[in-house]
Amino acid sequence: MRNKAIALLTIVCLSASALFAQSTIGAEVTTLEHDTQQGTYNSLVQVDSDTYLLAYQGLDGDGFIKTFTISADGATVTQVQSLTHDNINGTYNSLVQVDSDTYLLAYTGQDNDGYLKTFTVAADGSTITQVASLEHETANGTYHSLVKVDSDTYVLAYAGTSNDGYIKTFTVPADGSTITQVAVLAHDYDGIYNSLVQVDTDTYVLAYSDAYSDGWLKTFTIPADGSTITQVATYEYDTQQSTFGSLVKIDSDTYAVTWYGYNSAATLATNSWGSYVKTFTIPADGSTITAVAV
Incomplete structure (x- = not known):
């Protein structure tokens, strides 16, 4: 019997203080096993007040998009719609909202290449339609982390050829009809386990691991149109x-x-091996990164 990574959606009630304090997290409310074969590389976003969109890798490694409704109290989780958008591969998913009914997905597809796709999703989750697709990396595209810059510009951190660390920008109109690469920066010889966050309107901070598995933070300046990418601090x-x-x-x-x-x-x-947390201060211009606590 082959090993299976079962796909579950679990609703948990959290207190704000529990997020950074080692204390009782909260109570599990409910769980839905939405895929009994496989469910890995998950990325989940909110569509509206009670509808959610999930990208994940399912059966046979295929790429799936699903919608769910979740009641305000978390008591019920109901699958609404499902779309198999890639029947070869669908790993390293990173999903963001473009506008009220359009979504942008970065993922790893056939031959480990890097892809971007847009989808229109009804507010109630009843329909999922693929709109546009761009193979932005033909050598290797893994460990994606995608962030929205403004109404039509997006920044992506990923591992490219030989796991080199890359930052790219793209423009996507509100209807998701086109995906256009704008700028690219190779910032490190290795850049895996990427996690990208916006600091302010033109500054971004990236956490990642290098070729020696050391942990790094870097800041970048990116204008609203995505025309340039400049590394600032490490x-x-x-x-x-x-x-x-x-x-x-x-x-x-x-x-x-x-x-x-x-x-x-x-x-x-x-x-010992274990899980760690550190905090840092970073000014709006990204000029410095200062450790606070661990």
């Missing part, structure tokens, strides 16, 4: 091991990165 936050990193914005100049890594302590008895 900070190595882990010199041992950093994998599966995730970066979040806490307030206007404070950020937290969490990752799975290795604590190289003074004695072998206290050496």
Whole structure:
């Protein structure tokens, strides 16, 4: 019998303080097993007050898009619609909303190439229609992290040829009819486990792992039209091991990165693998990255 990664949607009630405090997180409300064969590389966004859109890799490695309705209290989760948008591969998904009924997906398709696709999705989730597709990377395109810059500009961090770290910008109109690459920057020899966050209107911060699995933060300046990408500041936050990193914005100049890594302590008895969190301050212009707490 082959191994299966079962696809589940689980609703949990969280308190704000529990997100960064090591305490009881909250109570699980309900769970829906929406795919009994496979469910990996998930990316989930909100469509409206009770409708959600999920991109994931399902049976036979295919790329799927599904809609669900979730009640305000989280008591019910109902699958509404499903679309198999790639029957070869659908990994490293990163999904963002373009406008009220249009969505942009970055993912890894056939031959591990990098793709962008747009979809129109009805507010109630009843229909999912693929609109446009762009193969933006023909050598390798993995570890995607996609962020919206303004109404028609998007920035993507990903691992390209030989896992080199890249930043690209694209323009996509509100109806998703076209996807156009604008600018590209190769910022590191390796750039995996990408997590990209917007700092302000033209500044972005990226958490990623390099060729030695060290953990890095970098800031970039990108104008609203995406015409240029300029690296500003760098900070190595882990010199041992950093994998599966995730970066979040806490307030206007404070950020937290969490990752799975290795604590190289003074004695072998206290050496350990585990999950870590560090906080940083970054000004609006991205000129400095300062560690606060770990």
